[in-house]
Amino acid sequence: MESSAKQETQPKPRLIVRLGVFLASHHILFSVICCFAGIIALLLLPSLAKNTYLSENALIPGSANPLFSTEDAIEANRFMKGIEAAAGDSMGGINMAKFIAQQIEDLGAEVCYHKFLPHSKHFHPLKFFTSTSNHMAIQPNGTDINFGINTIGIIRAPRGDGKEAIVLVTPYNSQRVHSNELLSLALGFSVFSLLSRAAWLSKDIVWLSADSQFGEYTAVSAWLNQYHNPVFLSHSVILDTKIYGADHIYDGNTEKAEFESFKRAGTMAAALIFKVGETRRYGDRDSVMMYAEASNGQMPNLDLLNVVHYLAVHRQGFRVNIAAFSSLLSSAWLRVIAEFFHTIGTVLRKINPDWKLDITVPDYVEGTANLANSIYNQALGVPTGSHGAFRDYQVDAVSLEFSPTFNVRNENAKSLFLLRGGRLVEGVVRSVNNLLEKFHQSFFLYFLTAPSKFISVGVYMIPFALLLAPLPIVAAALADGSKTMEKLAEKSIDDSKANGSAHFLQSNKGGSWKWLQAAKVLLVIQLWAVVVSLLPYYITQIPDATPMQSAVIWAMLSIVILVALYVMFGSPYSAGVEWKLLKATMITSISIGLGLMSIINFATAQLGALIVIPMCLFSRPLKARSGINFLPRAALLASNITLAVLGFPPAALLIMKGLSKGSWTVDIGEFWVWMEFLWEWSSATYLYLFLVHLPCWLLCIHVLLHPCRQSESKMKQE
Incomplete structure (x- = not known):
């Protein structure tokens, strides 16, 4: 009687153990459900995307009237004609660097040159996780003719203390310069000229004219490496003018000192890389392609992208695009999935109006193509532009590629484009200038489904968690499955822990x-x-x-x-x-x-x-x-x-x-x-x-x- 009473009062195994035994005994069904749920959740991500919003109130984009005027656009045209004449010379690259430096000096800003060599990348297992920056120093003997020259202009903020800076980058190929690259330099100089007269600046402005003959990323990363890792030489660097043609760059001791010195501003708050792409012959308005992916899936703070998008669309009338998988835009099976989710979302919306999943078919297809490209670029782990070099130093940066629709010979359309593009860059600088601290309010982990829609980390982790969930259950079930789990359940009772554990270990010795x-x-x-x-x-x-x-x-x-x-x-x-x-x-x-x-x-x-x-x-x-x-x-x-x-x-x-x-x-x-x-x-x-x-x-x-x-x-x- 006593033994039977003890058996009746014996406690049951814990709930988590019983749940584990149940899932292990049905691990095949559990795996199928989790895998299908994970795939469906991944396909639902475009429907769950949220509209972007500004988390940092200090940014207040578009709150001030832009100062960039038609006079600045005219100055940009004048600059473009001058640098075009310099590029036509046999020493075009050096003459262009000299012309840019002279124009910066005329503004009263500081100027310096940065010489760098091409970075040869080779696989080395012991240096795999080192930075991809261009680790090189200026060679004193000057025996290498193949080099690039970046031209840097610095504006010291009248209201700042020199501790922070905003970087503007305009890449150009000094060996084979094109008209769109000249237009990029003209746009960069006109904005830099405007900012040199701005009384509201509280952060230094650095304009980097990046010589991209070896690649845009190489030029920017070489300068950033020298900026953050200074090289102190025990002797002065004298360049051989016969080899380098450096006498074309500087004619006196002042310019020679500028070439040899490397000038810096404060800590970089943000960076904006902009260039003008090839002119398109179609479309109703000019567009801007936005690139943000950096190395190993790093992304800039979402607030920076939101500022660019808001100013470009709502202030200057640009169409903002992000890269997409073009093959998915015309996919028939994706359109079928979109129609299915649209039907399901419509039904759910009638049941509960708060369930907003009824995304239209074109929006779902476009969002999926953009999302696939965003995931692919992050998973590849390779930067999509020179902004990735800034992200390696934890500086938020984004690349903008303008795609104008006007004819190059149309001066009125060109001036209008320069006016709108200059006001866009000025507006971004104004917003970043308002910050009292680094970007931190918004997201760093996100996927983009549109320029104005994103998926946060809390949402896109759900498919991954669903796919990962059955792995421990299946691994436990395969260890002689249900029998082992039943033994574990029997021996997990509190009043028989010690004896049960010993018996369990002995039974599983083999x-x-x-x-x-x-x-x-x-x-x-x-x-x-x-x-x-x-x-x-x-x-x-x-x-x-x-x-x-x-x-x-x-x-x-x-x-x-x-x-x-x-x-x-x-x-x-x-x-x-x-x-x-x-x-x-x-x-x-x-x-x-x-x-x-x-x-x-x-x-x-x-x-x-x-x-x-x-x-x-x-x-x-x-x-x-x-x-x-x-x-x-x-x-x-x-x-x-x-x-x-x-x-x-x-x-x-x-x-x-x-x-x-x-x-x-x-x-x-x-x-x-x-x-x-x-x-x-x-x-x-x-x-x-x-x-x-x-x-x-x-x-x-x-x-x-x-x-x-x-x-x-x-x-x-x-």
Whole structure:
């Protein structure tokens, strides 16, 4: 009687343990639901986008009347004619730098030159996470003729203390200057001329005329590196005028000192890079393309983009655009999805007016194309412009590319464009000038679906969390699934913790060795992945190797190294590891990898989860015989093969290329070019692909090709 009473009063396992047992026993259904929910939540993101708004009240864009007038536009035209004449000379690049410096001096502002060399980027594993800035110093002997010259003008703020500055950048190619680049320089000079007379300035103004003959990013990053990391030389730098033609730059001691000195302003509050693109022959009004993505998914503060958008649209009448996947704009299947979500949103809106999900079909298609491009550029981890060089120093910056629709010979239209563009830049400078502290009020983690719509971090994390949720449940279920969980539930009762734990550990003593074998397989594959990621450093030493040859050498060496490691440490099949333990190890590894990657670059983790997690969850041996009917088994077999093919990194490259450029051609050498592009820019996506994605894919292949003998014999015994 007493024993039966004790059994009746014995407490039940905790709720979380019972929930874990229930989910583990239904892990397949739980995985399917979470994966579908994650994909649907990802497709719903354009419908959940919010309108942008200003979080910092001090910005107050457009509150003051612009001072940029038609006289400034006329001055810009005069400057453009003068620099065009200087560019036509045989020493065009040097004459242009000298002309710009002379015009800055005439305004009463400070001027200096910055000489830099092209930055040769090579893969070096020990310097992967170092800055991509141009680390170089001026060479005293002056033996290198191939160099660039940036011209810098500085206005000291009449109301400031010199501790903060706003940077304006206008890039131009000094070797092959075009009319649109001359127009960019004219616009930059006219704004700089206006600001030199502004009495309301409280921050210094720096105008950087960036010589982009080696690339816009190289010119800006070289100057920023010298700005933040000064080089102190023990001797004066004398440039050989016969080699450099420096006598064309300076004629006296004053200009010579300006060339040798490097002048600085205060801490950079923000930077605005603007240039005039090619003239378009269509469209009802001029447009501005806005670029914001920096290295490894970094974005400027959203308030800076909001100021630019508000002033461009509501004050100057520009159409603001962001880059989009053009192939998705004409996609038929995306339009079908848009109509489905529009119908569902209309029904939900009738049920509850607060559920605003009834986005129109064109807005959804355009928002999805913009969102896909935003995620892709952030996941790539490579800056979309020279603004990325500023973001490496935690300076908020954005690039603007104007696309005028007028004819170059139409002077009236050109003057009107200069007037509107100058007022836009002036308005942005005015707003940033009002700040008493750095940008911090608005978002730094967001995706853009339109120039005026964004998705915050709290919303776009939902699809990632849904995709990640089944991983620990499936890993626990694979560890001899429900039996282990039932034992854990029985031994979790408070009054029998000690005895139960000892019995549980004793009963699983044999299973721990199997886990060690699975962990050994994982370590061998991770070691192989590290070696594969370092191979390009040695392959790049091969002279005159084409991308296709480099890719083939890389693939062959990877296979040889994998076979050698299996000979040394044993293959997964010779070690006698059950496929369930191998799959559980794979899931644990991908959980850790995606978690770490989400901290470094969330967009990469999001795309990786979309590809890798379904492949991990639904992989099972192709030879498995578990009593499944023919049709389900055939569907499972087809899905496993499809997911394994799509999970292969070159196949993922093909998909991204097809969505972004609309080209579905296959080229082995292009994978090498893509990888070379990532490691040259020190993108963390390169590390993710070879330290997380590739090992997971190889483990999945091992699971698919597992002989499944042990599990079958164990099933027969049971």
